[in-house]
Amino acid sequence: MSAGTLAPTSATSPKSPRTRGARRRTGKYTGGNPLVYALALAVVALTVGPVLYGVLGGFRTNAQLAESPAGMPDPWVLFNYTGVLTNPNFWRYALNSTVIALLTTALVVVFGIMAAYPLARYKFKGREQLFTVFVLGLLFPATVAIIPLFILITDLGMGNTWWGVALPQAAFALPVTVVILRPFLQALPDELEEAALLDGASRIGFFWRILLPLSGPGMVTVGVLAFVGSWNAYLLPLLLLQSDMKTLPLGVADFSSEYSSDTAGVFAFTSLAMIPALVFFLAMQKRIVNGLQGAVKG
Amino acid sequence: MTDVADETTARVGVTASPATSSPQASATGRASARPVAPAPGGRRGTGSALRKRLEIAFFVAPALLLFLFFVVVPIIRAVQLSAYRWKGYGPLVDFVGLKNYVSVLNNDVFTGALQHNLIIVVASVAIQLPLGLAIALLLNRKMWGQGVLRTIIFVPYVLAEVIAGVVWFQLLQPKYGVIDAMLDAVGLSGPEQGFLGTPEYALWTVIVVLTWKYLGLAVILFLAGLQGVPEELYEASQIDGASWWQTQRKITLPLLGPTIRTWAFLSMIGSLQLFDMVWILTQGGPANATTTMATFLITEGTKRQNYGIAAAASVILFIVALVLALLYQRFILRRDIQDPTASKKKVKA
Numbered sequence: 001m002s003a004g005t006l007a008p009t010s011a012t013s014p015k016s017p018r019t020r021g022a023r024r025r026t027g028k029y030t031g032g033n034p035l036v037y038a039l040a041l042a043v044v045a046l047t048v049g050p051v052l053y054g055v056l057g058g059f060r061t062n063a064q065l066a067e068s069p070a071g072m073p074d075p076w077v078l079f080n081y082t083g084v085l086t087n088p089n090f091w092r093y094a095l096n097s098t099v100i101a102l103l104t105t106a107l108v109v110v111f112g113i114m115a116a117y118p119l120a121r122y123k124f125k126g127r128e129q130l131f132t133v134f135v136l137g138l139l140f141p142a143t144v145a146i147i148p149l150f151i152l153i154t155d156l157g158m159g160n161t162w163w164g165v166a167l168p169q170a171a172f173a174l175p176v177t178v179v180i181l182r183p184f185l186q187a188l189p190d191e192l193e194e195a196a197l198l199d200g201a202s203r204i205g206f207f208w209r210i211l212l213p214l215s216g217p218g219m220v221t222v223g224v225l226a227f228v229g230s231w232n233a234y235l236l237p238l239l240l241l242q243s244d245m246k247t248l249p250l251g252v253a254d255f256s257s258e259y260s261s262d263t264a265g266v267f268a269f270t271s272l273a274m275i276p277a278l279v280f281f282l283a284m285q286k287r288i289v290n291g292l293q294g295a296v297k298g
Numbered sequence: 299m300t301d302v303a304d305e306t307t308a309r310v311g312v313t314a315s316p317a318t319s320s321p322q323a324s325a326t327g328r329a330s331a332r333p334v335a336p337a338p339g340g341r342r343g344t345g346s347a348l349r350k351r352l353e354i355a356f357f358v359a360p361a362l363l364l365f366l367f368f369v370v371v372p373i374i375r376a377v378q379l380s381a382y383r384w385k386g387y388g389p390l391v392d393f394v395g396l397k398n399y400v401s402v403l404n405n406d407v408f409t410g411a412l413q414h415n416l417i418i419v420v421a422s423v424a425i426q427l428p429l430g431l432a433i434a435l436l437l438n439r440k441m442w443g444q445g446v447l448r449t450i451i452f453v454p455y456v457l458a459e460v461i462a463g464v465v466w467f468q469l470l471q472p473k474y475g476v477i478d479a480m481l482d483a484v485g486l487s488g489p490e491q492g493f494l495g496t497p498e499y500a501l502w503t504v505i506v507v508l509t510w511k512y513l514g515l516a517v518i519l520f521l522a523g524l525q526g527v528p529e530e531l532y533e534a535s536q537i538d539g540a541s542w543w544q545t546q547r548k549i550t551l552p553l554l555g556p557t558i559r560t561w562a563f564l565s566m567i568g569s570l571q572l573f574d575m576v577w578i579l580t581q582g583g584p585a586n587a588t589t590t591m592a593t594f595l596i597t598e599g600t601k602r603q604n605y606g607i608a609a610a611a612s613v614i615l616f617i618v619a620l621v622l623a624l625l626y627q628r629f630i631l632r633r634d635i636q637d638p639t640a641s642k643k644k645v646k647a
Contacts, residue, residue: 036439043433044450050510051453053476054465069479107364115361118354130358137365139623140373141571143592144616147599147608148375149368151386171368174361203353232458234574235592239600249460253578256464263468274461281456285449289518 051274058268065263080268090272092244093251097276099162100169100237100247101230107170108226109219112177113185117207119178120185121193131182137175142168142236150239160245165237169230177222184218185211217287224284231277248273373616379609386603398610408611411582411589412618414501418590419569419622421505422512423562429509430516430561431554435546437517438524448521455514463578466507470494470579494580497587504579504588511575512568516561523557524550559630566626570619591615 057065058080059073084090118124119131142149149168158164188211196206234249241250255269380399383392402408437447454462469475472492481488489496493503527550535545573592576582582589582597591611599608 033439036436036441039436040441040447043436044447046510047451047454047514050462050465050469051457053469057468066474069474069476070483111361111364114357118357122350122354124350124354130362133362134365137369139620140369140616141567141619143571143573143595144612145369145372145376147595147605147612148372148379150600151605152368152372152375167364168368168372171364174365174369178361203350204356207357228456232460234458234460234577235596238577239596249458252458252464253460256467256578263471263474266464266468270461270464274457277456277458277461278453281453282449285452289452289522 054267055271057264058271060264062262062264080264081272083265084269084272089244089251090269093246093248094273094276096162096241096245097231097247097249100165101227103162103166104169104173104230105223105227107166108173108177109223111170112174112181112222113212113215113219115174116178116181116185117211120182121188121211122203131178134175134178137172138179140172142172146235146239149236153240159240160242162245164240165233165247166230168236169233170226173226173229177226180222180225181215181218185215188214220284221287224280224287228277228280231280248276376609376612379605380613382606384605386605394606398606399614402607402610402614407586407589408591408594408614410586411591411594412614414588415570415572415590415618417501418505418508418572419566422508422565422569425505425509426513426516426565427558427562430513430520431551431558433513433517434520434524435550437521448518451517452514454511455518457511459511459574460578462507462511463575466510467494467579470503491584495584497585500580500584500587504576507579508569508572508575512565516565519557519561520554523554527553563623563626563631566622567619570615570622591618 056073059076059078060071060080061077064071064074115134119127119134153159153164153168156164158167192210192214193206196210197203201209232249233247234253237247237250241247246254252270252273256266259265378390381393381395382390383394383398384390433451437444437451441447469477470493472478472488472490472495475492477493478488489499493499531549531553532545535549540548571592572590573596576588576590576593577596580588582593592615595608595611595615598604598611
C-alpha cells in the first residue's frame with residue numbers, strides 16, 4: 001500500500017491521485033508480485049551474504065569454522081573482536097587512515113573550490129584551456145605515475161608520512177573535483193553576483209560570503225568522494241607507508257597474510273575495518289550517489 | 299588584505315552617491331556603479347585587469363601547483379624513466395631509447411597481463427550490463443522496502459577493494475572455505491587447489507568477485523537514468539497496448555543509452571587499471587594467470603627495482619587506456635555528444 005510513498009527518489013512528487021492510480025495499474029509497477037520479491041531477495045542475499053558471513057565468522061571460533069564452514073556461531077564468542085579492539089595496531093592504523101583521509105579531503109575541497117571559482121565565473125583568456133588541463137588529468141590514473149611518484153615522495157623525505165600520501169591523493173582527486181564543482185558554481189544565478197558587486201563586494205568578497213555558503217552541497221559531495229577514495233586507497237599507501245604508519249587497508253591485508261590460519265580473527269579484523277566506511281556511507285548515501293551520478297551525467 | 303580595502307572604498311563610493319542630494323545624481327551614481335562593479339574601473343583603470351589576473355592566480359595557483367607537482371611531473375618523469383635502464387640509485391645515465399618498450403612488449407608476462415586486462419574489460423561490461431539492467435528494472439518497480447534494497451545493493455561498492463578481497467579470499471579457501479563447503483553439500487567439489495589456486499579458474503574467479511563488487515555502481519547509475527524516463531511514455535505505451543517487455547525494450551533501453559555508454563566507459567577505464575583486488579586475491583598468480591598491467595609494473599618496480607621497465611609498462615598502460623578511450627569517444631560516445639537533441643526528438647515523435 002505504502003509502496004508509492006516508500007520511494008523517496010521518485011521524481012514524480014506533484015502527481016494527481018488519478019495518475020498515481022493509473023501508474024499502479026501499468027505493468028511497470030505491479031508490486032506485490034511474489035516472483036519479484038523472490039528475485040529481489042536473491043539479489044540481496046548474494047550482495048550482503050559475503051559481508052554478513054564475515055561479520056558472523058568473527059563471532060565463531062576457528063574450530064567452528066573448520067567443522068562446519070556454513071554454520072552459525074554456536075556458541076557466540078567475542079574474543080576475536082575483543083582481540084582486535086585491544087590490538088594497539090588496529091587503533092594506530094585507524095588513526096592513520098582517518099588523518100590521511102581528512103588531510104586529503106581538506107586539500108581537495110579547499111583547493112578544488114578555489115580553482116573552480118575562476119573557471120566557472122571569471123571570463124579570461126585561456127580559461128577553457130586551463131579547464132582542459134584538469135579534465136586531461138582524469139585520463140591519467142595514479143597507477144601510471146605511481147613509480148615516479150614513489151621516488152619523488154621518497155626524495156622529498158615524505159616517504160613514511162601522512163602528508164606524503166595525502167598530497168598526491170589530493171592531486172589525483174582534483175580533476176574530478178573541479179569537473180563536478182565548475183558546473184555547480186556556473187549554475188548559481190548571475191543576478192546574485194551582480195547584486196553583490198553592486199553592493200560593493202569585491203569578487204573575493206563575493207566568493208567568501210555568498211558563493212562559499214551556497215556551494216555547501218557541492219563541496220560535501222566532492223568531499224565525501226575524496227574521503228571514501230582515500231579511506232579505501234591501497235596502492236599508494238602500500239608503496240609509501242611502513243610499520244606503524246600503515247592505514248587500515250594495509251593492516252587488513254597484513255593481518256590476513258600474517259595470520260592466515262586464524263580465519264575467525266581475520267574476519268573480525270576485516271569486519272571492524274569496514275565499519276567506518278559503511279557508517280560514513282549510510283550517513284552520506286545521498287551525497288555519494290548524487291556525486292557519482294553527477295560525474296556520469298557530466 | 300587588498301580586497302578589504304577595496305570593499306571599504308567601494309562601499310564609501312556607494313553610500314556617497316545618495317548623499318549628493320538630488321535623486322538624479324543618485325541615479326547616475328548608481329548607473330555608473332554598474333560598469334564599475336564587474337570591472338572595478340575608475341581610478342584603478344589599468345589596474346583592474348592586473349587585479350583580476352592576480353585574483354585568478356590566487357584562486358587557481360594552489361590547485362594548479364599541487365596538480366603540476368604530483369600529477370604532471372611524475373607522469374613526465376615516467377616517460378623519461380622509460381628511456382633509461384635505472385635501478386633506483388645514482389644518476390640517469392644508461393640511456394637505452396626504446397629498448398625498455400621492446401623488452402616489455404616481448405615479455406610474455408606483460409602481454410599476458412594485457413590480455414587479462416582486455417578480458418576483464420569485455421567481461422565486466424558483458425556480465426554487469428545485463429545483470430545491472432535486470433536488477434535496476436527490478437528495483438525500479440514500486441515495491442516494499444525499495445529504499446533499503448537500493449542501499450543494500452550499493453554496499454559492496456563502498457567497501458575497500460582490499461576488504462572485499464580479504465573476505466572473498468577466505469570464502470574461496472580450498473576445502474575450509476564456505477564456497478567449497480556449499481559445493482560439497484550439493485555433491486560437487488571445487489578444484490583441488492581452490493578456485494584462486496587453479497590457473498584455469500583464477501581469472502574468472504577474480505572476475506566474479508569484481509562483478510560482485512561493482513555491480514552496485516551499475517545498478518545505482520541505471521536507476522538514476524530510469525528516473526529520467528518521463529512517466530508519460532510508459533502511460534502512452536500502456537495505452538497502445540505494449541507489453542511490459544516491449545516497453546522496456548523500445549522505450550527504457552534506448553533512453554538509458556547515454557547512461558549505459560558513460561557507465562561502460564568508466565568500467566573500461568577502471569578495468570584497465572585494476573590492481574588492488576588482484577593483489578589481494580592472487581598477487582597475479584598462480585603461474586601469472588591473473589596478472590594485470592598494474593601488477594606487472596608494481597612487481598617490476600618495487601620488487602625487482604627495474605624502474606625503467608616499470609615506467610615503460612606504465613606508459614604502455616596509459617597509451618592503451620588513451621587509445622581505447624579515444625576509440626570509444628569516436629565511435630560510441632560521439633552519438634551522445636554530437637546530437638544531444640536527437641533522443642529528445644525521438645521521444646516527442
